Amino acid sequence: xxxxxxxxxxxxxxxxxxxxxxxxxxxxxxxxxxxxxxxxxxxxxxxxxxxxxxxxxxxxxxxxxxxxxxxxxxxxxxxxxxxxxxxxxxxxxxxxxxxxxxxxxxxxxxxxxxxxxxxxxxxxxxxxxxxxxxxxxxxxxxxxxxxxxxxxxxxxxxxxxxxxxxxxxxxxxxxxxxxxxxxxxxxxxxxxxxxxxxxxxxxxxxxxxxxxxxxxxxxxxxxxxxxxxxxxxxxxxxxxxxxxxxxxxxxxxxxxxxxxxxxxxxxxxxxxxxxxxxxxxxxxxxxxxxxxxxxxxxxxxxxxxxxxxxxxxxxxxxxxxxxxxxxxxxxxxxxxxxxxxxxxxxxxxxxxxxxxxxxxxxxxxxxxxxxxxxxxxxxxxxxxxxxxxxxxxxxxxxxxxxxxxxxxxxxxxxxxxxxxxxxxxxxxxxxxxxxxxxxxxxxxxxxxxxxxxxxxxxxxxxxxxxxxxxxxxxxxxxxxxxxxxxxxxxxxxxxxxxxxxxxxxxxxxxxxxxxxxxxxxxxxxxxxxxxxxxxxxxxxxxxxxxxxxxxxxxxxxxxxxxxxxxxxxxxxxxxxxxxxxxxxxxxxxxxxxxxxxxxxxxxxxxxxxxxxxxxxxxxxxxxxxxxxxxxxxxxxxxxxxxxxxxxxxxxxxxxxxxxxxxxxxxxxxxxxxxxxxxxxxxxxxxxxxxxxxxxxxxxxxxxxxxxxxxxxxxxxxxxxxxxxxxxxxxxxxxxxxxxxxxxxxxxxxxxxxxxxxxxxxxxxxxxxxxxxxxxxxxxxxxxxxxxxxxxxxxxxxxxxxxxxxxxxxxxxxxxxxxxxxxxxxxxxxxxxxxxxxxxxxxxxxxxxxxxxxxxxxxxxxxxxxxxxxxx
Numbered sequence: 001x002x003x004x005x006x007x008x009x010x011x012x013x014x015x016x017x018x019x020x021x022x023x024x025x026x027x028x029x030x031x032x033x034x035x036x037x038x039x040x041x042x043x044x045x046x047x048x049x050x051x052x053x054x055x056x057x058x059x060x061x062x063x064x065x066x067x068x069x070x071x072x073x074x075x076x077x078x079x080x081x082x083x084x085x086x087x088x089x090x091x092x093x094x095x096x097x098x099x100x101x102x103x104x105x106x107x108x109x110x111x112x113x114x115x116x117x118x119x120x121x122x123x124x125x126x127x128x129x130x131x132x133x134x135x136x137x138x139x140x141x142x143x144x145x146x147x148x149x150x151x152x153x154x155x156x157x158x159x160x161x162x163x164x165x166x167x168x169x170x171x172x173x174x175x176x177x178x179x180x181x182x183x184x185x186x187x188x189x190x191x192x193x194x195x196x197x198x199x200x201x202x203x204x205x206x207x208x209x210x211x212x213x214x215x216x217x218x219x220x221x222x223x224x225x226x227x228x229x230x231x232x233x234x235x236x237x238x239x240x241x242x243x244x245x246x247x248x249x250x251x252x253x254x255x256x257x258x259x260x261x262x263x264x265x266x267x268x269x270x271x272x273x274x275x276x277x278x279x280x281x282x283x284x285x286x287x288x289x290x291x292x293x294x295x296x297x298x299x300x301x302x303x304x305x306x307x308x309x310x311x312x313x314x315x316x317x318x319x320x321x322x323x324x325x326x327x328x329x330x331x332x333x334x335x336x337x338x339x340x341x342x343x344x345x346x347x348x349x350x351x352x353x354x355x356x357x358x359x360x361x362x363x364x365x366x367x368x369x370x371x372x373x374x375x376x377x378x379x380x381x382x383x384x385x386x387x388x389x390x391x392x393x394x395x396x397x398x399x400x401x402x403x404x405x406x407x408x409x410x411x412x413x414x415x416x417x418x419x420x421x422x423x424x425x426x427x428x429x430x431x432x433x434x435x436x437x438x439x440x441x442x443x444x445x446x447x448x449x450x451x452x453x454x455x456x457x458x459x460x461x462x463x464x465x466x467x468x469x470x471x472x473x474x475x476x477x478x479x480x481x482x483x484x485x486x487x488x489x490x491x492x493x494x495x496x497x498x499x500x501x502x503x504x505x506x507x508x509x510x511x512x513x514x515x516x517x518x519x520x521x522x523x524x525x526x527x528x529x530x531x532x533x534x535x536x537x538x539x540x541x542x543x544x545x546x547x548x549x550x551x552x553x554x555x556x557x558x559x560x561x562x563x564x565x566x567x568x569x570x571x572x573x574x575x576x577x578x579x580x581x582x583x584x585x586x587x588x589x590x591x592x593x594x595x596x597x598x599x600x601x602x603x604x605x606x607x608x609x610x611x612x613x614x615x616x617x618x619x620x621x622x623x624x625x626x627x628x629x630x631x632x633x634x635x636x637x638x639x640x641x642x643x644x645x646x647x648x649x650x651x652x653x654x655x656x657x658x659x660x661x662x663x664x665x666x667x668x669x670x671x672x673x674x675x676x677x678x679x680x681x682x683x684x685x686x687x688x689x690x691x692x693x694x695x696x697x698x699x700x701x702x703x704x705x706x707x708x709x710x711x712x713x714x715x716x717x718x719x720x721x722x723x724x725x726x727x728x729x730x731x732x733x734x735x736x737x738x739x740x741x742x743x744x745x746x747x748x749x750x751x752x753x754x755x756x757x758x759x760x761x762x763x764x765x766x767x768x769x770x771x772x773x774x775x776x777x778x779x780x781x782x783x784x785x786x787x788x789x790x791x792x793x794x795x796x797x798x799x800x801x802x803x804x805x806x807x808x809x810x811x812x813x814x815x816x817x818x819x820x821x822x823x824x825x826x827x828x829x830x831x832x833x834x835x836x837x838x839x840x841x842x843x844x845x846x847x848x849x850x851x852x853x854x855x856x857x858x859x860x861x862x863x864x865x866x867x868x869x870x871x
Contacts, residue, residue, distance in 0.1 A: 004077040005041045005284050007032075008062050012085035014051045017112040018166055022224040024084040025050050027145055027233035031082050034237055039245065039284050045072070054085070056108035056117050060182055063128040067135045067186075076137040078280035081129075084230055087146030087220070088119055088166045093174040103174060104148045104201070107166055118172040124179040126198030126205075131186040133207035138274070139281040140208035141250075142200060145230045147213065147220030149513075161264065164213075164220045164230065201271040203475050209250050209272040211236070216479035218514055221262045231262040238409055246282050247316075247363045250275045255470070258373075258410045259428045265514040265647060266430065269476050291320065291360040294347070301335070301350040303361050306343045307394055307404050312371045313337050315345070317361035319353060332356075334364060340402070341395040371404040372463035375411035377743060379858065380450060383417035389452035393459055401463035413462055415455075418741040418860055423448040423455055425462065426743050429469070431647055432547045435597040436751070441620055442548060443592040443738060443750065461550045461619035468552060468614060469545050469599065471634065471643065478642035481534040484602050485509040486516050486646060489525040489577050489584050496581055503527065503577040503584055516648045518587060519802070520596075525584035527576030530567060530602065536640070538567045538604045541611055542575055545599040548590060549618035554611060558582060567604075587650045594751050594849070595802065598648040605641035609634040651802035738852045738863045740791075747855040749794065752863055754849040757800065763842060766870040767834040770817075771795060771850060773827055774865040777820035780858030784822075791820035791854045791861025793829065795868070797838060800845025807841055817850075820861050 011028025013021045032048060035041040047062055065071060066079060073079065086107035093103075105119035133140060147165035192198065200210050213220040213232035222230040238258045248256070250270045260266055293304045305311055319332040332355060338348035347361070393403050408414065414426035425440045432438060440458075441448060448454050487505035494502040503525055510516045510526075518524065532538055542555040557566050557573065558580040567573055576584045589596045603609065611634060635641045734753035742748045777791025785791070797813035799805040804812045815838065817829030832838060850868055854861040 002042050003040050003284060004074065005035065005039060005045065005080065005280065006066070006071075006073050006077060007035055007041065007046045007080040007082065008049070008066060009035075009046060010049045010054055010059060010062075010081075010083045010085065012051055012054045012107075012109050014109065015086065015107070016110050017114065018086065018107070018170070021085065021164065021222065022162060023222050023228040023230060024145070024164070026228065027084040027222075027230045028082065030229075030237060031084075031143075031233065034240065035080070038241060052109060054109045056110060056120060059106075059108055059120060060124075060128070060179075063125070063132070064186075067128075067132045069135070073136050075135075076139055076281070076283070078283050079132065079136060079140045080143065080280075081140070082143045082145075084145040084164075084233060086164055086166050087144070087148045088168060088171050089148040090119065090121070090168050090171060090174050093176055093178045095176045102148075102168075105171075105174075106144070106146060107171070111171065113170075113172045116172065118174055118178070121174055121178055122200050123198050124183060126200050126207075127183040127186040127192075129200070129207050130190065130192065130198055134190070138207050139283065141280060142208050142210045143236070144200075144210065145213045145220065145233045147218070149217055149219055160224050160228075161221050161262070162224045164222060203271060203273065203477055205272045206274065209270060209274055209277065211250065211254070211268065211270050213266065213268055215267040215269050215476060218265055218267060220266060221264055223261070231260040231266060232268055235260050235268075242410060244363055245279045245284050247365055248279055249277060249365075250279060251473075251475075253279060255472075259412055260430055261428075261433065262430055264430070264434065265645075267472075267645075269472075269479075271475065275475055291362055292317070294319070294355075294359045294361050296355070296357065299346075301347040301355065303337070303345040303347065304343070306345045307340045307371065307402060309343075311337060311340055311345045312402060312404070313340060315363060316365035317347065318364045319355060320360045320362060321356055321358075322360065332359065335361075339395070341391075371402040372459065372466055373406040373410050373412045374403045374459065375406055375408045375414045377414065377416040380415050380417045380423070383421045383423075383450040384455075385449075385451045387452035389456055393456050393463075401460045401467075403459050403463060412466055413459075414743050415459075416741065416743050417450045418739070421450055423450045424741065424743070425458060427547065429466070429547070431597050431599055434647075435547070435595050435649060437547045437593070437597065438748070439750075440548070440550075442590055444736075445592075445620060458550075458619045461616055464616055465545060465550045465552060468543070469601065473641060473643075476642055477640055478534055478538075478604055478644070481532075482538070482602075482604050482642070482644055483529075483531040483533065484511070484600070484644045484646055485529040485531065486511050486600075486648070487527055487529065487577075489527050498581065500581060502579070503582075505529070505574075505577060511646050514646055516646060518648065518650055519653050520587060520589040520650050521653070522586070522588070524586060525577075526587070527574055527578075527582070527584055528600070528602075529572055529574050531572040532567045532569055532604075535569050536606050537569055538606065539608050540567050540573070541603040541605075541609060541634075543601050543603070543614065545601065546618070547597055547599065548593070549620060550616070551618045552614060552616045554615050555585075587648065589650050589652055593652075594754075594798075595649060595651045597650065600646045600648060602644045603634065603641065604644070605635050605639045607636060607639035607641075609639070609641075734850075734863075734866050739860065740852045740854050741860045742854040742856055742858065745855075745857050747853055749851040749853040752793075752850045752852050752866065753868075754798065755847045755868060757845050757847045758842060760844050762870075763844065767839070769795075769832040769848075769868065769870050771829040772867045772869070773818075773820070773829070773863055774824065775820050775827075775852070775861065775863040776824045777822060777854070777859065777861045779822075779856070785819060785859075786856075789856025789859055791852075791859055793817045793820065793861075793863070793866075794851045794853050795832075796849045796851060797842065798847050798849050800843070805841070805846060807837065813838055813841060820863075824864065 009028050009032050011025035013025045032046055035046055036043060049058060049062060083106055088105045088107055089102045090105055091102060104122040107119050110117045111119050129140060147163055150163055150165040150167045220232060222228060235258045239253065239256055254268055254270045257268055295302050295304055315337045316334055318334050321332065333353040335347040335349060337345045339346040412428050416424050418424060426438060486509060488507055488510065489503040490506050492502045492504040496502060505527060530540055540557060544553045544555060555575055557575055576582055587598065738750055738752045740748055740750040771793060773793055777785065779785060795815050795817050797805045807813050818827055821827055848868060850866060852861050852863045
């Protein structure tokens with residue numbers, strides 16, 4: 001018999017009145033292909049609406065059709081409704097103002113203030129889904145790859161990223177009695193009298209399960225490059241294709257979701273009363289249901305598959321006497337995995353069943369996944385030192401850290417080795433990607449040899465770090481009911497009994513769009529305030545996660561003197577300031593970084609949690625010592641809990657001194673002439689572009705003995721540059737070694753050095769720029785570079801705010817200077833002359849940053865010295 005799954009798939013790129021999206025229809029098409037190819041759904045049971053067809057009326061008609069009596073959908077058949085496009089958040093209509101909550105909407109193709117077509121609000125979709133559930137049953141899955149909030153992130157958008165949301169000021173308002181006729185018809189005969197009880201995201205909704213692309217007050221993004229994708233849809237399909245849909249719950253799906261490649265905060269979630277239900281209520285089996293041979297040993301039953309095949313402790317298997325699953329096959333019982341090895345998994349409580357000599361296991365449930373998904377490159381395999389210690393992290397029970405080998409697309413960490421057998425850990429979590437903390441250890445830190453004694457503790461720390469960072473319930477019951485606020489502090493003029501100063505907050509809450517942006521300052525003091533607007537008394541636990549050191553730190557709450565919950569309903573508390581011996585938050589930045597980040601995670605629960613063992617020190621400072629690797633669910637079954645997060649981005653202070661400064665170790669910036677307000681650009685001055693540029697050496701970094709190979713003396717080939725008396729020459733140079741390796745086909749870069757901030761005087765006097773480097777590039781197996789692969793150097797313009805500056809075309813002002821040679825030698829890059837576009841977009845306070853880059857899997861680019869010279 002053909003599968004009973006039915007679907008409505010909607011994708012909109014081309015909007016009548018709004019900027020087009022790039023890849024919503026791509027996502028919708030890929031999702032349709034998944035339904036057909038992987039779940040074997042017949043094409044005629046999938047309704048597709050793209051672009052111009054996706055008007056408001058057509059979308060409503062398609063939803064109404066799912067409830068018709070004669071549409072071939074039987075009661076209980078799985079129904080999937082997928083939407084990719086714009087979303088929005090509007091004020092409630094005038095007749096609904098008593099409910100002050102904003103209304104979430106999807107944006108049809110013909111939405112417009114001009115033609116009066118307003119979005120489809122959440123309560124209209126809820127009414128239509130309620131009708132479908134009454135007629136066809138509640139086996140309904142909604143998947144929405146759209147956002148709602150936009151106002152807080154518009155000024156922070158990275159290049160090649162588009163938000164899937166429209167600001168409410170650009171949308172038509174919801175009128176009185178919005179969609180009245182549609183809702184009346186859908187609820188005819190129903191006892192529903194409150195539309196807001198039909199909110200799609202309600203945890204009490206019994207009509208459906210909603211998979212949403214983001215959490216409360218977050219946004220949703222797509223990669224606008226070609227071929228691009230929505231970050232949520234890509235991760236969702238990757239995960240769905242890696243599991244068996246008839247043995248995983250909706251909660252488990254969200255918890256196992258592969259890492260979103262977005263560099264903005266976006267945390268998918270699932271909503272509804274039935275999130276603990278098997279996907280599609282277990283009625284979709286997909287293309288295959290595999291049976292695994294079970295072997296009986298003296299100490300128990302073992303599945304002949306293990307961690308390498310994706311099995312982790314907690315998985316449950318139905319035991320069958322045969323290897324063909326069908327209606328006549330009897331299930332002997334169900335057993336749970338309690339211990340895994342790379343190629344075997346032990347089943348516990350085997351004595352409870354009368355198991356025949358030959359039997360098979362069929363997965364029927366996934367457990368909590370504490371394994372860290374790691375892609376291990378060929379370079380690491382070749383360099384690694386053999387050791388039995390690897391088995392410790394490739395096997396274990398449900399309370400142990402584990403690593404699971406996987407493909408690059410599903411990996412949370414990519415493990416590689418380069419150069420003189422130095423191990424690198426490339427991170428794939430959102431925060432690390434966004435803030436450029438892509439590879440550990442940081443530059444300048446001690447290298448990690450590819451030995452088990454050094455690498456295994458770091459992988460264990462990474463597994464524990466990722467586990468607690470991603471630890472969250474699927475339903476998110478306290479989103480919007482518990483507020484986490486972040487403030488700058490100043491001394492209150494009072495002191496504790498022990499003589500320490502008491503701090504108080506000043507100014508407004510610094511959190512914007514789930515993020516705080518601050519400048520590193522040793523004198524800066526910060527604190528958080530937690531507000532409980534729920535109807536429950538709560539226990540609170542605040543942890544900070546460092547993506548650079550992998551440390552996890554518990555931030556203590558003030559003592560209450562009572563065993564009861566620290567945060568009663570409708571009250572607030574502070575951490576880091578206020579009464580008691582509270583220590584403010586301080587933030588610093590590593591010398592190797594332009595920007596760092598700290599991830600704050602606030603766990604709230606109706607019951608106390610056992611947090612012992614959650615904290616960990618940095619594995620890079622533990623000298624290979626074994627860390628506490630225990631993993632556990634912090635909250636018992638009786639607890640209702642949630643987690644609220646904020647990222648604190650810390651950037652390096654802007655460099656304002658035009659004299660000699662040291663932005664990074666080993667770098668000196670020199671201004672040859674004192675800038676004055678009388679300097680003007682002289683259009684008659686043209687440098688001899690055929691001449692080499694001699695690096696300018698500061699007194700504090702000049703070599704004490706000649707270094708002809710590195711700094712050639714002035715000769716006919718390398719004469720000195722003499723700046724004009726009407727202009728200013730200043731040169732940034734670095735002798736700090738930088739090396740970068742591309743672990744995938746995509747480009748990888750590492751900031752090397754930067755200039756001081758530009759002043760109006762400098763902007764008026766410089767008209768040309770050129771980068772000169774001493775370095776080399778090496779391809780895998782000695783391959784030659786091409787237009788698509790190799791090592792090279794880039795120059796970026798950084799704005800006065802410390803973030804990459806965008807051109808008038810909304811693209812990062814990032815320019816390729818030149819390629820690196822396969823041998824170590826000095827190379828002059830292209831001259832950026834006065835007619836280049838970058839000069840027209842510069843402003844006072846901007847500065848230049850030089851990066852070392854490699855593109856193409858296995859390519860390495862090494863930089864030894866460099867000079868960025870202006871005239």
